[in-house]
Amino acid sequence: MRVSTRGDYASRALLSLALHGAETPTSVRDIALRTALPQPYLEQILLALKGAGLVRSKRGVGGGYVLARLPEEITLDQIVSAVDGPIAAGDFGEPHADGACDHEGQCVLLAVWADVGETIRTHLQSYTLADMVARAQGNVAARA
Numbered sequence: 001m002r003v004s005t006r007g008d009y010a011s012r013a014l015l016s017l018a019l020h021g022a023e024t025p026t027s028v029r030d031i032a033l034r035t036a037l038p039q040p041y042l043e044q045i046l047l048a049l050k051g052a053g054l055v056r057s058k059r060g061v062g063g064g065y066v067l068a069r070l071p072e073e074i075t076l077d078q079i080v081s082a083v084d085g086p087i088a089a090g091d092f093g094e095p096h097a098d099g100a101c102d103h104e105g106q107c108v109l110l111a112v113w114a115d116v117g118e119t120i121r122t123h124l125q126s127y128t129l130a131d132m133v134a135r136a137q138g139n140v141a142a143r144a
Helices: 005-019 028-035 039-051 076-084 106-125 129-136
Strands: 055-058 064-067
Touching: 005 028, 005 039, 005 064, 005 076, 005 129, 028 039, 028 064, 039 055, 039 076, 076 106
Parallel strands: none
Antiparallel strands: 055 064
């Protein structure tokens, strides 16, 4: 599995919101300036994050985006999934049941790829935006 540019940009945008006060709306322009992300692409990403319930938007003067939940309640898994879809090691489908494999080795490898995808999801679920804020502020050492 490879985290896409969209997944990286979404994570950076939400980290920016968390670092600069989750309560005060921040314009897309300001997020783009702080993160050096292209504004048109960032607008699309924020719409996907809004659809996933990770951010809320406010229109008008003083409008912008805010986190929809506390940083402690938003995981990297949720962010990446919101813009990239389900996290998996590949697009191989589900393992067959009862040894009903069409080709030699297929069932064994499908099960391994499913396990790898679950490991990746579990690992990303162990990181919250609050963890990322602490790291960005130098309050927590990186995990080994």
